[in-house]
Amino acid sequence: xxxxxxxxxxxxxxxxxxxxxxxxxxxxxxxxxxxxxxxxxxxxxxxxxxxxxxxxxxxxxxxxxxxxxxxxxxxxxxxxxxxxxxxxxxxxxxxxxxxxxxxxxxxxxxxxxxxxxxxxxxxxxxxxxxxxxxxxxxxxxxxxxxxxxxxxxxxxxxxxxxxxxxxxxxxxxxxxxxxxxxxxxxxxxxxxxxxxxxxxxxxxxxxxxxxxxxxxxxxxxxxxxxxxxxxxxxxxxxx
Numbered sequence: 341x342x343x344x345x346x347x348x349x350x351x352x353x354x355x356x357x358x359x360x361x362x363x364x365x366x367x368x369x370x371x372x373x374x375x376x377x378x379x380x381x382x383x384x385x386x387x388x389x390x391x392x393x394x395x396x397x398x399x400x401x402x403x404x405x406x407x408x409x410x411x412x413x414x415x416x417x418x419x420x421x422x423x424x425x426x427x428x429x430x431x432x433x434x435x436x437x438x439x440x441x442x443x444x445x446x447x448x449x450x451x452x453x454x455x456x457x458x459x460x461x462x463x464x465x466x467x468x469x470x471x472x473x474x475x476x477x478x479x480x481x482x483x484x485x486x487x488x489x490x491x492x493x494x495x496x497x498x499x500x501x502x503x504x505x506x507x508x509x510x511x512x513x514x515x516x517x518x519x520x521x522x523x524x525x526x527x528x529x530x531x532x533x534x535x536x537x538x539x540x541x542x543x544x545x546x547x548x549x550x551x552x553x554x555x556x557x558x559x560x561x562x563x564x565x566x567x568x569x570x571x572x573x574x575x576x577x578x579x
Contacts, residue, residue, distance in 0.1 A: 369529060371574040372514045376505025378498050379566040382490035385470050387462040388429065389477045390484035394451045398433065401454040408481025409458065415476035419469055421462060430459040459486070465493070471558040490562050502569035503533065510573040518577055526576030534570030 389412070393405040413426060438452035462473050467490075474485055492498050511525075518525050 367526065367579075368523075368577045369574055370514055370517060370525075370577055371572060372510045372517070373570060373572045374506040374508070374510025374513065375568065375570050376502040376507070376509060377566050377568045378501045378505065379564050380492065380498065382492055382562050382565045383465070383467065384491050384493045385464045385467055385560075385562070386489045386491070387464065387470065387473055387477070388459065388486040388489075389462060389482045390457065390459045390486060391481060392455065392457050392483045394453060394455045396453045398435070398454045401456045402433065405456045405458055409460075411480035412477050412482060415480050416462065416473060419472055419476060420466070421464065421469065421473060425463040425465075427461045427463065428458075429461055430457065432457045467562055470560045470562075474558045474560070488560050490565055492565050492567065495567070498567040499569060502567045503571065506534075506569045506571045507531075507573065510571055514573065514575050518575075521577075523577045523579060526578040529574040529576055530572075531574075532572045534572070 391405050391408045391412075393401045393408070395401040395404065413423060416426070417423075433454065433456045435454050436450070436452050462477070464470050464473055470488060474488075477485065514525055
């Protein structure tokens with residue numbers, strides 16, 4: 341369903357096609373799109389972590405990568421973050437054969453041999469642990485932190501609030517248009533729900549190099565999360 345930024349007001353003059361149950365209207369109708377946004381501080385977060393290892397043997401590369409992952413998992417466990425809170429996002433083992441003969445000048449950013457790239461998210465339900473989880477990951481073999489996404493655990497409750505606001509917004513708009521035309525709102529003929537979509541503020545990223553030399557523990561300030569919902573309501577207009 342297309343969301344329109346401003347109110348969508350369409351007058352349909354009588355007679356109009358039969359409604360459900362065979363009933364017909366003799367009055368104009370108005371359809372209005374309402375929007376509701378609920379913004380609140382988050383209570384959960386997801387941290388994206390990567391581990392990259394390289395080597396000449398696939399077994400060595402995978403062994404080193406697995407060892408780093410296990411160290412990170414063990415360190416997170418001491419923080420109360422269990423294995424169920426670690427979710428694999430990507431796992432890619434590749435091989436780049438060296439040229440023959442080798443060039444005299446080799447690009448330092450190009451690796452010949454095996455490379456294993458693993459990415460996973462750490463789900464944190466206590467925001468005070470976000471910085472500690474990042475430090476635990478970096479200190480035990482993580483090679484990248486690709487952002488922190490904050491969210492709301494109870495999406496259902498936020499959705500209800502956003503829908504209530506959207507419905508009230510639709511009625512306010514419809515009443516304003518009806519009053520301008522010296523009409524009044526009648527019964528509701530239909531309601532269509534667009535849905536509720538969480539809108540996260542830009543996630544916060546950081547460089548691993550900075551974290552490795554940071555003299556103080558990492559602290560990440562949470563960002564507010566907005567949940568938006570839209571409804572299209574059709575009212576009968578009465579004289």
